[in-house]
Amino acid sequence: xxxxxxxxxxxxxxxxxxxxxxxxxxxxxxxxxxxxxxxxxxxxxxxxxxxxxxxxxxxxxxxxxxxxxxxxxxxxxxxxxxxxxxxxxxxxxxxxxxxxxxxxxxxxxxxxxxxxxxxxxxxxxxxxxxxxxxxxxxxxxxxxxxxxxxxxxxxxxxxxxxxxxxxxxxxxxxxxxxxxxxxxxxxxxxxxxxxxxxxxxxxxxxxxxxxxxxxxxxxxxxxxxxxxxxxxxxxxxxxxxxxxxxxxxxxxxxxxxxxxxxxxxxxxxxxxxxxxxxxxxxxxxxxxxxxxxxxxxxxxxxxxxxxxxxxxxxxxxxxxxxxxxxxxxxxxxxxxxxxxxxxxxxxxxxxxxxxxxxxxx
Amino acid sequence: xxxxxxxxxxxxxxxxxxxxxxxxxxxxxxxxxxxxxxxxxxxxxxxxxxxxxxxxxxxxxxxxxxxxxxxxxxxxxxxxxxxxxxxxxxxxxxxxxxxxxxxxxxxxxxxxxxxxxxxxxxxxxxxxxxxxxxxxxxxxxxxxxxxxxxxxxxxxxxxxxxxxxxxxxxxxxxxxxxxxxxxxxxxxxxxxxxxxxxxxxxxxxxxxxxxxxxxxxxxxxxxxxxxxxxxxxxxxxxxxxxxxxxxxxxxxxxxxxxxxxxxxxxxxxxxxxxxxxxxxxxxxxxxxxxxxxxxxxxxxxxxxxxxxxxxxxxxxxxxxxxxxxxxxxxxxxxxxxxxxxxxxxxxxxxxxxxxxxxxxxxxxxxxxxxxxxxxxxxxxxxxxxxxxxxxxxxxxxxxxxxxxxxxxxxxxxxxxxxxxxxxxxxx
Numbered sequence: 001x002x003x004x005x006x007x008x009x010x011x012x013x014x015x016x017x018x019x020x021x022x023x024x025x026x027x028x029x030x031x032x033x034x035x036x037x038x039x040x041x042x043x044x045x046x047x048x049x050x051x052x053x054x055x056x057x058x059x060x061x062x063x064x065x066x067x068x069x070x071x072x073x074x075x076x077x078x079x080x081x082x083x084x085x086x087x088x089x090x091x092x093x094x095x096x097x098x099x100x101x102x103x104x105x106x107x108x109x110x111x112x113x114x115x116x117x118x119x120x121x122x123x124x125x126x127x128x129x130x131x132x133x134x135x136x137x138x139x140x141x142x143x144x145x146x147x148x149x150x151x152x153x154x155x156x157x158x159x160x161x162x163x164x165x166x167x168x169x170x171x172x173x174x175x176x177x178x179x180x181x182x183x184x185x186x187x188x189x190x191x192x193x194x195x196x197x198x199x200x201x202x203x204x205x206x207x208x209x210x211x212x213x214x215x216x217x218x219x220x221x222x223x224x225x226x227x228x229x230x231x232x233x234x235x236x237x238x239x240x241x242x243x244x245x246x247x248x249x250x251x252x253x254x255x256x257x258x259x260x261x262x263x264x265x266x267x268x269x270x271x272x273x274x275x276x277x278x279x280x281x282x283x284x285x286x287x288x289x290x291x292x293x294x295x296x297x298x299x300x301x302x303x304x305x306x307x308x309x310x311x312x313x314x315x316x317x318x319x320x321x322x323x324x325x326x327x328x329x330x331x332x333x334x335x336x337x338x339x340x341x342x343x344x345x346x347x348x349x350x351x352x353x354x355x356x357x358x359x360x361x
Numbered sequence: 362x363x364x365x366x367x368x369x370x371x372x373x374x375x376x377x378x379x380x381x382x383x384x385x386x387x388x389x390x391x392x393x394x395x396x397x398x399x400x401x402x403x404x405x406x407x408x409x410x411x412x413x414x415x416x417x418x419x420x421x422x423x424x425x426x427x428x429x430x431x432x433x434x435x436x437x438x439x440x441x442x443x444x445x446x447x448x449x450x451x452x453x454x455x456x457x458x459x460x461x462x463x464x465x466x467x468x469x470x471x472x473x474x475x476x477x478x479x480x481x482x483x484x485x486x487x488x489x490x491x492x493x494x495x496x497x498x499x500x501x502x503x504x505x506x507x508x509x510x511x512x513x514x515x516x517x518x519x520x521x522x523x524x525x526x527x528x529x530x531x532x533x534x535x536x537x538x539x540x541x542x543x544x545x546x547x548x549x550x551x552x553x554x555x556x557x558x559x560x561x562x563x564x565x566x567x568x569x570x571x572x573x574x575x576x577x578x579x580x581x582x583x584x585x586x587x588x589x590x591x592x593x594x595x596x597x598x599x600x601x602x603x604x605x606x607x608x609x610x611x612x613x614x615x616x617x618x619x620x621x622x623x624x625x626x627x628x629x630x631x632x633x634x635x636x637x638x639x640x641x642x643x644x645x646x647x648x649x650x651x652x653x654x655x656x657x658x659x660x661x662x663x664x665x666x667x668x669x670x671x672x673x674x675x676x677x678x679x680x681x682x683x684x685x686x687x688x689x690x691x692x693x694x695x696x697x698x699x700x701x702x703x704x705x706x707x708x709x710x711x712x713x714x715x716x717x718x719x720x721x722x723x724x725x726x727x728x729x730x731x732x733x734x735x736x737x738x739x740x741x742x743x744x745x746x747x748x749x750x751x752x753x754x755x756x757x758x759x760x761x762x763x764x765x766x767x768x769x770x771x772x773x774x775x776x777x778x779x780x781x782x783x784x785x786x787x788x
Contacts, residue, residue, distance in 0.1 A: 081698040088756075235785065243778050250771040254764055261760040264696050 032241045034233035040110035045245040050100035057093040067191040069184030072147035073270040091260035116219035122325035124212040129322045134202045141194040152271030153281045156182045289354035400437045402429035417517035461508040489588035533579035559637035601629040611721035647672025670725035678732040688746040697749040705742035709735045
């Protein structure tokens with residue numbers, strides 16, 4: 001590494017104290033396999049970039065946002081109309097949140113279909129899945145914060161669903177709502193979850209997830225593993241892969257700005273707890289497939305309530321999905337159809353179809 | 362779970378109903394009026410199928426237990442028709458048309474009796490009735506004029522607040538129409554029969570009959586009900602002024618009030634009409650074809666000139682206000698901030714309404730002063746609207762500059778990566 005005299009001095013000073021050389025050695029030797037599916041390697045990076053955008057735009061919103069039934073909507077209106085670039089920051093925060101969840105899903109399914117979760121990356125997969133749940137938690141809690149009509153009733157429905165869980169549902173719903181109903185108390189605690197509790201937990205898991213990825217490197221797809229070393233192609237993580245990542249981040253930033261400027265996020269009408277629920281209440285798009293499933297289920301399945309059966313089914317499916325690396329079914333002999341691919345495609349198609357149906361019905 | 366809840370709800374309701382029934386039984390036991398099930402007038406007439414036509418058991422009188430004998434007299438406790446319908450027992454039979462007001466008035470004109478059931482009810486209906494055209498003609502033995510049951514029915518009387526009532530606000534025009542729109546029935550009275558037809562297409566009629574707005578005036582709101590009579594010259598403006606208060610005040614204080622009175626002209630009706638009163642338009646003022654001013658004023662006189670000025674002021678304001686509304690739509694369509702604009706235009710709209718009301722002063726300076734206030738607010742709104750549209754384009758230009766910067770950076774990065782790849786391949 002070329003450094004001038006002054007930089008060298010500072011580096012030496014730090015190195016003596018923190019032993020940086022082994023870390024830099026490790027990073028400089030880190031390689032990324034080059035192959036036709038390597039585009040999926042960038043999805044995690046894009047998600048990380050969008051998370052950084054979320055943190056920065058979220059901090060800016062915090063400067064003006066005031067939680068509370070009487071102040072939340074008004075402060076949002078103030079941000080959108082009076083604060084310089086407030087409209088842009090809010091719109092970026094909303095679009096970036098949605099894009100982040102989208103890329104989390106893309107990243108998860110690409111990891112699944114390339115079988116990157118296999119040994120030795122089982123814990124990386126589990127930590128990633130937990131990050132997905134936390135991201136959904138961010139989405140759910142953030143949706144209510146503008147205190148608008150749609151978010152208010154969607155939160156009511158969402159927390160009602162939580163209340164249907166046997167044994168722990170009712171107390172959990174009371175904790176989430178801060179009482180029997182969705183009120184200003186719900187708003188302030190959702191605010192607490194959104195800006196303090198979830199970021200703390202999310203950052204911890206994110207650091208772990210990134211450490212795992214850095215320590216173990218990128219996984220090689222099956223066909224590459226079987227090739228002799230001489231035929232494998234590699235590129236350095238620093239700076240080659242990192243700069244490619246940066247290039248994609250710039251493109252995503254541009255798309256994000258385009259969406260924020262040309263399709264600014266709507267604030268809607270202020271929530272009125274005494275008004276009847278408006279038509280077209282729906283959750284954020286990433287909850288739509290679950291919401292639609294619950295709507296389709298009959299009132300009773302055997303001796304259980306339909307809604308309860310749905311919730312239990314999703315909970316079980318989530319647990320099964322989280323532990324995929326530990327129960328994976330490997331193909332026998334020369335079988336061409338891989339069971340894991342069928343299961344993954346079924347889950348993906350189910351999510352897509354039920355999301356589309358949710359918006360059409 | 363749901364079944365269990367439904368069952369519990371049913372049991373609770375059943376328990377409550379049983380209790381209510383039990384309490385009601387005790388109350389009736391203490392009352393001297395027999396319960397409806399023990400009322401022999403009702404039971405016999407029902408069994409024999411000779412209940413009066415249009416009889417309704419939900420009639421307002423039946424609710425507190427006043428049955429047939431309440432109006433017709435007799436002894437409902439006896440199952441012997443001779444005893445039950447004996448004049449000795451106060452049986453009055455069916456009243457003649459001329460007797461009906463007094464027949465109903467037995468109770469309805471007695472506050473001592475009526476306060477038992479409705480402490481706040483009026484008891485001057487019969488008194489008022491005899492001051493009406495209907496009442497006066499009835500005294501002159503006219504057998505066709507309306508009396509109580511003509512409007513209220515005989516045996517299906519409901520509260521005026523009940524939508525089933527013939528005198529419920531939405532039903533009043535149709536109740537009056539039954540006689541007043543029948544040319545054959547009204548022939549001998551020599552009055553028009555097109556009131557309902559004209560009313561139905563008027564601003565009032567459309568609001569009441571089409572929009573079901575019970576606040577809109579029906580026949581009785583202008584003519585009265587029990588004391589129904591056509592408003593005279595001296596009272597017609599007061600009738601309209603009941604609702605259109607400012608218009609009346611401005612008019613009576615205007616220099617036009619006196620000549621109108623001298624000419625024996627109905628104040629409001631002269632320009633707006635009566636039953637067929639239409640939604641007003643700015644073209645009613647001025648010197649155009651639709652103007653009502655030129656009916657009396659000729660070119661060159663002061664009134665003509667004032668009408669011209671007032672029309673010009675209002676139109677200037679309206680045109681400006683409409684253009685601000687079009688710009689507002691543009692601002693909203695562009696997704697820009699419209700809060701302050703909306704407030705300003707709301708205030709301007711109030712000024713516009715007030716300016717139009719001030720037309721009844723017939724004073725161009727007063728209209729100009731109020732319209733001027735509104736024009737000022739509208740102009741302020743237009744300045745804000747222009748600013749918002751400008752901001753909208755500034756945002757897009759800003760995005761263009763940012764995109765240019767990001768694209769240059771991305772292209773530079775792309776070439777840097779390509780150079781590095783080349784070096785890697787060579788190496």
